[in-house]
Amino acid sequence: MKKAAELKIHGHRLTVKSEEGEEYMRAVENYLNNKIEEVKENTKAVSTLDLALLAALNITGEVIKTKETLEKLGKRSEELALLIDGRLA
Numbered sequence: 001m002k003k004a005a006e007l008k009i010h011g012h013r014l015t016v017k018s019e020e021g022e023e024y025m026r027a028v029e030n031y032l033n034n035k036i037e038e039v040k041e042n043t044k045a046v047s048t049l050d051l052a053l054l055a056a057l058n059i060t061g062e063v064i065k066t067k068e069t070l071e072k073l074g075k076r077s078e079e080l081a082l083l084i085d086g087r088l089a
Contacts, residue, residue, distance in 0.1 A: 010036045010048060035059055 002017040005025040009032055018025055035055040045051050 009033060010051065012048070032059075 002019055003021075004015055004017050005022060007014045007016060007025065007029040009029065016025070020028075032055065035058055036051050039045065039051050039054040039058065043051075043054060045054060
């Protein structure tokens with residue numbers, strides 16, 4: 001069942017519904033606010049929309065890099081499993 005949570009993102013209140021618990025939603029809220037603050041410190045952007053979009057771009061880059069790393073690890077795990085199976089046979 002989806003639960004409503006009120007988040008505060010860069011000073012804006014936002015009510016969202018999620019299957020996740022309160023602790024998870026607070027972690028998401030904190031992560032996003034931290035990313036927005038990082039962007040704010042490292043850019044001349046002042047618009048809230050620009051800050052949010054730049055933070056979204058940074059987070060998207062992190063997600064893509066993480067997916068690539070997981071894919072490489074998955075392939076390597078499969079290779080090692082086949083090698084182990086070959087040695088045990």
